[in-house]
Amino acid sequence: MEDRERKHVNFQRLISEESCSSTLSDESCEYYQTEIFDQLPSSLHHRRQRGGSHGSEGGRFSQPLKALPISLREKRNTREHQNLQRVNIGFWESWRQSQQKGCRRIREQMGMVLSGMLPWRRTFHKIEGKFGVGVKAYFVFLRYLLFLNLLHFIIIAGTVLIPTVLYDKNVSEDYPRTNENDSVLNIFLGSGFVERSPVFYGFYKRGSLALTCLNTPILFLLGIACILILSLFMVVRRTVVGFKHTWLTENRYSSNVSYKVFCGWDFCIQDPQTALLKHSFIRNELKMDLEEQKFQQKVSQRSLGQWVRLVFLRVILNFIVLVLLTGSFCMIYYATEYSQIQLTELHWILSLLRGYLPSITITIANFVLPHIFNKIAAFEDYSLSVQLNLTLIRSIFLKLSSLGIYLFFVYTVRDKQCWENKFGMEMYRLFIFDFLACFFFAFFLVYPRARLVEKNPTSKFARIVGKQKFMIPFNVLDLVYSQTITWVGLFYCPLLPGMSVLKLLFIFYIKKFTVLRCCAPASRMFRTSSSSVLFHFMLLLSLLLSIVTLINNIVQFEPGTCGPFKGDKTVFNVTSACVNSLSDPARNAINYLTSEAFAFTLILAEIIILTSCVSRGQANRHAIERLKDMLVMCSSDKRFLVKQHSTWLRRQRRTQTSVRSPGIREGTYFTQWNETSEPLSVPMGESS
Amino acid sequence: MGTTASQLPKELLSEYQELTFLTKQEILLAHKRFSELAGKEDRHHPNPRVPMSKILMLPELKSNPFRERICQVFSTSDVKDGSLSFEDFLDLLSAFSDSATLEIKSHYAFRIFDFDDDGTLDSSDLEKLVNCLTGDTDDTRLTAEEMRQLISNILEESDIDKDGTVNLSEFQHVISRSPDFVSSFKIVL
Numbered sequence: 001m002e003d004r005e006r007k008h009v010n011f012q013r014l015i016s017e018e019s020c021s022s023t024l025s026d027e028s029c030e031y032y033q034t035e036i037f038d039q040l041p042s043s044l045h046h047r048r049q050r051g052g053s054h055g056s057e058g059g060r061f062s063q064p065l066k067a068l069p070i071s072l073r074e075k076r077n078t079r080e081h082q083n084l085q086r087v088n089i090g091f092w093e094s095w096r097q098s099q100q101k102g103c104r105r106i107r108e109q110m111g112m113v114l115s116g117m118l119p120w121r122r123t124f125h126k127i128e129g130k131f132g133v134g135v136k137a138y139f140v141f142l143r144y145l146l147f148l149n150l151l152h153f154i155i156i157a158g159t160v161l162i163p164t165v166l167y168d169k170n171v172s173e174d175y176p177r178t179n180e181n182d183s184v185l186n187i188f189l190g191s192g193f194v195e196r197s198p199v200f201y202g203f204y205k206r207g208s209l210a211l212t213c214l215n216t217p218i219l220f221l222l223g224i225a226c227i228l229i230l231s232l233f234m235v236v237r238r239t240v241v242g243f244k245h246t247w248l249t250e251n252r253y254s255s256n257v258s259y260k261v262f263c264g265w266d267f268c269i270q271d272p273q274t275a276l277l278k279h280s281f282i283r284n285e286l287k288m289d290l291e292e293q294k295f296q297q298k299v300s301q302r303s304l305g306q307w308v309r310l311v312f313l314r315v316i317l318n319f320i321v322l323v324l325l326t327g328s329f330c331m332i333y334y335a336t337e338y339s340q341i342q343l344t345e346l347h348w349i350l351s352l353l354r355g356y357l358p359s360i361t362i363t364i365a366n367f368v369l370p371h372i373f374n375k376i377a378a379f380e381d382y383s384l385s386v387q388l389n390l391t392l393i394r395s396i397f398l399k400l401s402s403l404g405i406y407l408f409f410v411y412t413v414r415d416k417q418c419w420e421n422k423f424g425m426e427m428y429r430l431f432i433f434d435f436l437a438c439f440f441f442a443f444f445l446v447y448p449r450a451r452l453v454e455k456n457p458t459s460k461f462a463r464i465v466g467k468q469k470f471m472i473p474f475n476v477l478d479l480v481y482s483q484t485i486t487w488v489g490l491f492y493c494p495l496l497p498g499m500s501v502l503k504l505l506f507i508f509y510i511k512k513f514t515v516l517r518c519c520a521p522a523s524r525m526f527r528t529s530s531s532s533v534l535f536h537f538m539l540l541l542s543l544l545l546s547i548v549t550l551i552n553n554i555v556q557f558e559p560g561t562c563g564p565f566k567g568d569k570t571v572f573n574v575t576s577a578c579v580n581s582l583s584d585p586a587r588n589a590i591n592y593l594t595s596e597a598f599a600f601t602l603i604l605a606e607i608i609i610l611t612s613c614v615s616r617g618q619a620n621r622h623a624i625e626r627l628k629d630m631l632v633m634c635s636s637d638k639r640f641l642v643k644q645h646s647t648w649l650r651r652q653r654r655t656q657t658s659v660r661s662p663g664i665r666e667g668t669y670f671t672q673w674n675e676t677s678e679p680l681s682v683p684m685g686e687s688s
Numbered sequence: 689m690g691t692t693a694s695q696l697p698k699e700l701l702s703e704y705q706e707l708t709f710l711t712k713q714e715i716l717l718a719h720k721r722f723s724e725l726a727g728k729e730d731r732h733h734p735n736p737r738v739p740m741s742k743i744l745m746l747p748e749l750k751s752n753p754f755r756e757r758i759c760q761v762f763s764t765s766d767v768k769d770g771s772l773s774f775e776d777f778l779d780l781l782s783a784f785s786d787s788a789t790l791e792i793k794s795h796y797a798f799r800i801f802d803f804d805d806d807g808t809l810d811s812s813d814l815e816k817l818v819n820c821l822t823g824d825t826d827d828t829r830l831t832a833e834e835m836r837q838l839i840s841n842i843l844e845e846s847d848i849d850k851d852g853t854v855n856l857s858e859f860q861h862v863i864s865r866s867p868d869f870v871s872s873f874k875i876v877l
Contacts, residue, residue, distance in 0.1 A: 065706070065707055066706070066707050066708050066709055066782065067789050067791065067792060068792075069783075069791070069792055069795040069796065071762075071764050071775070071776065071779050072704075072707055072708070072775040072776075072778060072779055073764065073775065075707045076703075076707070079707075108787075111787075112711060112787075125876060256845070257838060257841045257842050257845060258841075258842045258845045258846040258854075258862050259862060259865070259866050261814070261817060261818060261821065261838075261842055262797070262801070262846075262859065262862055262863060262866075262869075263863065263866045263868060263869040263872065263873075264821050265752075265753065265754065265820075265821060265872070266872045267752060267784065267872060267873050267874055267875050268872065268874050268875070268876075269751060269752070270747055270748055270750070270751060271751065272750065272751040274751075275751035275752070275753075276823075279753075279821070279822055279823035279828060280823070280828075282821045282822055283821075283822040283823065283828060283830070286818070286821075286822065286830065286834075286838060287830070287834065289841075290834055290837055290838065293837075293841075628848060631848055631849050632848070632849055632850050634849070635849035635850065635851050636849075636850070636851075639851060
């Protein structure tokens with residue numbers, strides 16, 4: 001049944017395409033448009049809306065005047081008209097409308113003030129003008145992370161820092177501020193006076209604030225839990241919003257040409273050079289799409305031998321990728337192991353290097369391997385977008401799993417006095433080194449390269465190397481990596497979010513300098529929407545990784561000999577002590593909320609809600625399909641009737657004027673339609 | 689330069705603020721730029737029009753392939769020469785401003801892309817549009833075969849009622865599915 005319907009629709013469409021490509025119908029198109037299309041109810045309605053003279057529709061008043069697509073003069077007329085009408089309507093109604101107007105104005109003012117408070121708008125504008133929207137998306141993402149970290153820092157300050165400062169006066173006396181062994185080096189290593197400072201977990205102790213339900217450990221736990229839940233909520237929300245958009249455009253993602261054509265031009269571009277680039281970019285993308293279409297055809301025609309060869313090649317290449325990944329994991333393992341062995345008296349440079357060995361290894365692996373993956377993907381004979389995604393997925397996997405492996409090994413060699421501090425220190429080093437790497441990469445690699453290319457642009461070197469391209473996905477990966485470190489280290493190094501705010505601030509200016517001063521616009525630009533979904537998806541992955549790590553860590557290991565949880569069997573001892581001190585009904589309620597029975601009900605409820613959502617979605621999709629088909633039917637019916645009408649009109653006019661010469665052409669046209677329209681041909685014949 | 693603020697009466701300024709998506713600063717800046725363009729000879733004219741050739745010299749429009757169409761769409765001139773009065777100029781900036789709605793932006797985008805002003809995008813409009821996008825010289829244009837394939841792809845996708853042209857509602861349907869549009873359809877002075 002459905003199949004037949006579809007065939008029918010295709011048939012209709014075929015007619016329309018044929019008839020529109022012929023010059024004959026073009027001519028008649030113009031003809032009947034002037035005659036009857038203007039009188040159709042729908043176009044009358046449309047014209048009434050555009051003319052703006054009939055402002056009596058209800059929707060008119062609720063829409064601000066500036067949101068009407070008409071020129072200023074017409075807006076003014078419309079407003080006068082509205083004012084006139086306002087005199088006619090009652091006092092109450094006009095008061096309500098003016099109230100609405102006032103509210104809207106206040107809302108707009110608020111929005112403007114708020115958006116004015118967002119920093120760096122001018123910079124964004126400049127970057128957008130020179131590099132397009134894609135690069136701006138990176139900086140917007142950076143700003144988002146900055147605010148996220150600021151929020152984290154405020155929570156930490158409120159729940160952990162301020163109570164500690166207020167109630168634990170003796171803490172500062174316990175720890176001497178400086179020591180004779182301390183040096184600047186400690187800032188980089190996170191040892192010495194930095195280890196004793198509030199940066200690390202060990203600093204916080206049960207102080208004088210020691211109620212059963214309000215003490216330092218509980219506040220500490222509360223702060224961390226707040227941050228994790230809040231960031232989970234925010235990241236999921238942003239991912240879902242973006243995902244909805246891509247899901248809507250996803251439909252035919254690989255060949256969404258009309259999107260590229262209608263929304264292709266970036267009107268922000270001012271630089272003629274960038275405009276030229278954009279032209280060539282759009283051209284390349286359109287050509288690539290057409291080629292991809294051909295590629296798909298080629299894929300469907302591949303012979304068995306070719307398939308076998310290709311699969312063989314892909315297996316080998318994937319094996320190479322796997323070997324590379326394993327190799328880098330092994331290197332990280334050995335580096336970690338080596339850096340954990342206590343060695344006596346080394347030169348300070350060596351000890352610094354040894355402390356940083358795992359960080360250096362991870363950073364180098366993360367820097368080199370994505371480029372190799374990029375090269376490998378080119379041999380696999382996938383379509384271009386698949387290649388890009390494949391490289392990205394492999395790089396994400398590398399980044400997150402190298403971090404994961406590192407965490408795992410750090411746990412296994414955990415036999416220290418205060419292992420929490422040691423763990424926090426590792427995170428601290430990763431964090432600092434990541435920043436140093438970014439700094440050195442910008443000023444000792446990218447900048448000299450740009451200078452060299454600028455100084456003698458004709459030399460062979462300059463032509464081969466060229467300027468650095470700003471690769472958005474890899475830069476975003478770096479940001480995500482740094483955020484993961486912050487989340488994982490949060491529990492053991494509570495000041496990481498605060499440091500992260502500073503770091504992101506510096507990174508912003510470094511990257512701005514790199515982009516504006518040293519980079520050439522990339523020849524491949526990225527679509528904002530899809531890439532920002534990817535950014536947030538990566539962020540979500542990294543957040544999940546850190547939450548799993550943290551929870552595993554907290555549940556599995558006994559707290560060490562320092563910090564707020566010293567002496568407890570598990571971290572959650574403090575909460576159970578608090579719950580036990582509550583009154584009976586409250587305790588029972590909490591016990592029920594944490595029991596399996598409640599979890600089961602929750603899961604059941606979720607399943608029911610999900611099922612109803614899914615079925616509603618399916619029903620909507622069916623309805624959309626049916627409506628589309630109906631639209632096609634209606635429009636072809638309309639065209640058919642209008643054509644009949646116009647031929648009839650012509651015929652009538654011809655009999656009136658009795659001119660015979662153009663009759664042959666119109667006659668053939670009429671008979672052509674006569675064949676397809678038997679039921680209507682009888683009255684037509686009578687009229688002639 | 690300090691006189692520019694006094695040239696715009698206060699009530700006019702607040703009226704513009706109400707009828708466009710622009711802020712006070714943006715309107716003042718627009719006025720300053722517009723009077724610079726208008727030059728000395730027209731300063732005493734109550735409602736000067738700036739010819740299209742001068743508007744096209746603005747750096748914000750200079751490298752835009754649709755600049756002439758933009759002028760024509762926003763011009764209220766009776767002779768259809770694409771010249772803009774100050775209010776037309778404000779209309780232009782309002783439609784391209786940060787806070788304009790998707791509805792407005794897509795409406796004007798449609799009119800800009802509708803090269804022959806007949807209310808629908810037919811295949812000749814689409815061909816001109818694609819040529820504007822890829823650059824309109826012999827070596828940057830797509831080949832005839834590619835163009836044909838491309839246009840049939842576009843119509844296949846967005847021509848919902850299959851009448852061989854893309855009308856405003858079909859166009860807005862495509863635009864509404866592309867979240868980047870609002871951020872890229874933007875000209876800020």
